[in-house]
Amino acid sequence: MMMHFDLAQTAPAAAPVPCQDASYCQQCDVRARAICGTLEDDERAALNRLGRRVMVQAGQTVMWEGDDATIVANVIEGTLKLSASTGDGREQIVGVVYPSDFIGRPFGRSTPHSVTALTDARLCLFTRGAFDGFARTHPELGHRLLQRTLDDLDRARAWMLLLGRKNAREKIATFLLDMSHRLAGEGAGPLDSFALPLSRQQVADVLGLTIETVSRQMTDMKRAGIIALPNRRTVDILDRDQLACCAEGA
Amino acid sequence: MMMHFDLAQTAPAAAPVPCQDASYCQQCDVRARAICGTLEDDERAALNRLGRRVMVQAGQTVMWEGDDATIVANVIEGTLKLSASTGDGREQIVGVVYPSDFIGRPFGRSTPHSVTALTDARLCLFTRGAFDGFARTHPELGHRLLQRTLDDLDRARAWMLLLGRKNAREKIATFLLDMSHRLAGEGAGPLDSFALPLSRQQVADVLGLTIETVSRQMTDMKRAGIIALPNRRTVDILDRDQLACCAEGA
DNA sequence: CCCCCCTTTTGACAGAGGACAAGGACAGTC
DNA sequence: GACTGTCCTTGTCCTCTGTCAAAAGGGGGG
Numbered sequence: 001m002m003m004h005f006d007l008a009q010t011a012p013a014a015a016p017v018p019c020q021d022a023s024y025c026q027q028c029d030v031r032a033r034a035i036c037g038t039l040e041d042d043e044r045a046a047l048n049r050l051g052r053r054v055m056v057q058a059g060q061t062v063m064w065e066g067d068d069a070t071i072v073a074n075v076i077e078g079t080l081k082l083s084a085s086t087g088d089g090r091e092q093i094v095g096v097v098y099p100s101d102f103i104g105r106p107f108g109r110s111t112p113h114s115v116t117a118l119t120d121a122r123l124c125l126f127t128r129g130a131f132d133g134f135a136r137t138h139p140e141l142g143h144r145l146l147q148r149t150l151d152d153l154d155r156a157r158a159w160m161l162l163l164g165r166k167n168a169r170e171k172i173a174t175f176l177l178d179m180s181h182r183l184a185g186e187g188a189g190p191l192d193s194f195a196l197p198l199s200r201q202q203v204a205d206v207l208g209l210t211i212e213t214v215s216r217q218m219t220d221m222k223r224a225g226i227i228a229l230p231n232r233r234t235v236d237i238l239d240r241d242q243l244a245c246c247a248e249g250a
Numbered sequence: 251m252m253m254h255f256d257l258a259q260t261a262p263a264a265a266p267v268p269c270q271d272a273s274y275c276q277q278c279d280v281r282a283r284a285i286c287g288t289l290e291d292d293e294r295a296a297l298n299r300l301g302r303r304v305m306v307q308a309g310q311t312v313m314w315e316g317d318d319a320t321i322v323a324n325v326i327e328g329t330l331k332l333s334a335s336t337g338d339g340r341e342q343i344v345g346v347v348y349p350s351d352f353i354g355r356p357f358g359r360s361t362p363h364s365v366t367a368l369t370d371a372r373l374c375l376f377t378r379g380a381f382d383g384f385a386r387t388h389p390e391l392g393h394r395l396l397q398r399t400l401d402d403l404d405r406a407r408a409w410m411l412l413l414g415r416k417n418a419r420e421k422i423a424t425f426l427l428d429m430s431h432r433l434a435g436e437g438a439g440p441l442d443s444f445a446l447p448l449s450r451q452q453v454a455d456v457l458g459l460t461i462e463t464v465s466r467q468m469t470d471m472k473r474a475g476i477i478a479l480p481n482r483r484t485v486d487i488l489d490r491d492q493l494a495c496c497a498e499g500a
Numbered sequence: 501c502c503c504c505c506c507t508t509t510t511g512a513c514a515g516a517g518g519a520c521a522a523g524g525a526c527a528g529t530c
Numbered sequence: 531g532a533c534t535g536t537c538c539t540t541g542t543c544c545t546c547t548g549t550c551a552a553a554a555g556g557g558g559g560g
Contacts, residue, residue, distance in 0.1 A: 090499075092415045139389035149400055165342045201508095
């Protein structure tokens with residue numbers, strides 16, 4: 001039974017509704033890649049008893065920047081954004097998460113950034129207290145989480161170079177190449193055609209640009225024959241080498 | 251016996267020279283705050299046998315971006331920068347590390363950014379293989395490392411907001427406030443006077459600005475009576491409230 | 501099938517910050 | 531104390547990107 005995720009339930013008072021059916025994990029699409037992938041069957045069953053499956057609709061915010069960190073989750077399906085913002089409303093997307101990624105801030109007091117669904121999404125949700133306790137007593141899970149966090153940190157720092165030192169053209173090109181890799185499935189090569197899970201405004205928020213600059217740069221690249229834009233959301237990479245050159249500043 | 255860190259030894263072939271004197275850890279200034287802080291005495295002694303103490307001079311690079319990740323270390327004393335750069339030499343500082351911080355990329359193939367000493371520094375150095383093995387068999391160490399990595403990730407993402415969405419004035423103000431907190435000792439409040447461990451160029455590289463813009467903004471704030479700059483490296487915060495306003499964009 | 505709303509694109513203009521250049525200050529050396 | 535190299539500051543100009551405004555395009559509902 002899939003429960004529908006009610007926004008009101010994101011409040012600290014949300015009552016966790018444990019998932020009864022222990023067979024869920026067996027069918028889980030992302031089990032192998034998620035942090036629970038290397039747990040023994042009985043351990044995973046125990047973890048499963050702590051969590052619940054929820055759906056979130058595109059646009060719904062699962063956690064708010066600065067709130068008490070009361071939940072964590074694995075992403076089963078869909079795409080979500082992590083975002084931070086200034087007091088006067090300027091927004092920066094600090095991460096985009098995909099199926100098998102982990103969201104939330106374990107072992108901490110408050111959530112440092114908001115988490116919002118970009119598409120309809122399915123999550124495997126845990127209360128933070130229950131998850132923290134489980135992770136502390138299951139080193140294998142902690143280790144997977146550590147590896148994933150180290151990878152996230154590397155990615156965040158690579159993005160800092162982009163935000164601080166690249167110009168608009170380089171940012172767009174780097175972004176498109178990154179998407180072409182991240183949207184590819186397990187072990188598959190980069191995609192030459194894909195649907196962006198982000199609107200132009202959201203692309204701007206990832207890159208620290210305005211929507212107009214994003215639009216102009218993409219149109220320029222289209223005119224240069226480097227990419228094609230058959231409709232609003234899909235991107236075809238026509239000349240990957242040249243796109244890589246743009247990303248490097250050449 | 252303190253060994254001097256030879257740059258050539260950063261090469262993969264570097265022979266680890268174990269530290270014989272197990273009492274080192276007892277006297278270690280940062281033991282309580284470092285990731286080894288919660289280990290039992292015998293465990294810490296075992297870890298100690300895997301590592302060696304080294305000195306690095308200001309300006310020396312301990313690891314190079316893209317190199318095989320062969321070493322990790324705890325910072326005992328001094329300040330170091332983590333930096334990434336584009337093919338054509340633009341640089342972005344993606345982190346500044348202080349005593350008790352951990353550096354290097356455990357459980358990974360290559361180092362994603364360079365590590366360079368800003369001041370003379372003392373490190374407690376491990377080969378990555380030895381450290382990885384130890385961490386895998388000592389969950390408590392892994393857990394401390396996880397907490398630290400989660401904190402680093404939060405900081406990196408907060409900095410992404412600064413890099414992507416703040417203007418020069420806000421960046422400088424945020425940076426100065428951050429420094430005033432990070433340079434304060436254990437549990438102490440923020441400092442109203444401190445010596446920057448960074449040159450103007452390095453401040454620019456942290457904030458994604460040019461050295462001229464950094465200089466101009468700091469002079470402007472000095473003229474506005476918000477800060478004083480008694481010499482090149484020291485900063486006095488005269489009006490913290492106003493500085494906080496600058497940081498927020500007000 | 502048309503209409504309406506929202507997203508995206510395009511245009512014109514302005515301003516923040518970068519690039520280049522020169523002058524000034526400071527620390528270490530002789 | 532003069533010298534010298536490095537780091538920092540200041541000045542001028544220019545460009546990239548942001549801002550504001552309007553037009554164009556697309557998708558969903560009636």
